[in-house]
Amino acid sequence: MRHRAMICVFLLVSMGCKNAVNKTVTKQERRDLVLALDKFKNAIYSGNSNSINTFIPKQILRDHYFETNDVVTNCKGFFEHIDINGLNTSDSISGRNSKKEKPCMESFSIFVAADSVTFAFKMEANPNYIMTRKDLDDELDQSSLCEHIIWYNFKIVQGKLILTSLGGAD
Helix, strand or coil, X not given: CHHHHHHHHHHHHHCCCCCCCCCCCCHHHHHHHHHHHHHHHHHHHHCCHHHHHHHCCHHHHHHHCCCHHHHHHHHHHHHHHCCHHHHHCCCEEEXXXXXXXXXXXXXXXXXXXXXXXXXXXXXXXXXXXXXXXHHHHHCCCHHHHCCEEEEEEEEEECCEEXXXXXXXXX
């Protein structure tokens, strides 16, 4: 199950993934999921480290060599670019951040499988990027620095989202 979910995360970020797990989810379970995500979102935006640490255990961060501030910043990106209410009717939702003056395009996806929730962040070269005159003169292609993926795996435990693992690749 976990292996299937991890494969699906990569598919989700690159080409989309629908209904990877065949599990009937009630409307109440969906509302509980969105409520758990909303509580996590409120903790992230509160800036209260004690509240944040109830969702993001410090030991998980230490085990994976991540910093709390980096995780919080990335999670804010998810909530800024994705309407979590979309999970009331779907197993996955996504959003993008793409500006022609930026060399990188950001993709944000949230994928649900049973009691697991995965946040997947992907950064890639922006096909609409217009290089600046200075970049052209220096023959510097900033988009080559854009290939990056990060994922955060959460479990819903007693109605609360708890980070269980995370990872990334460049």
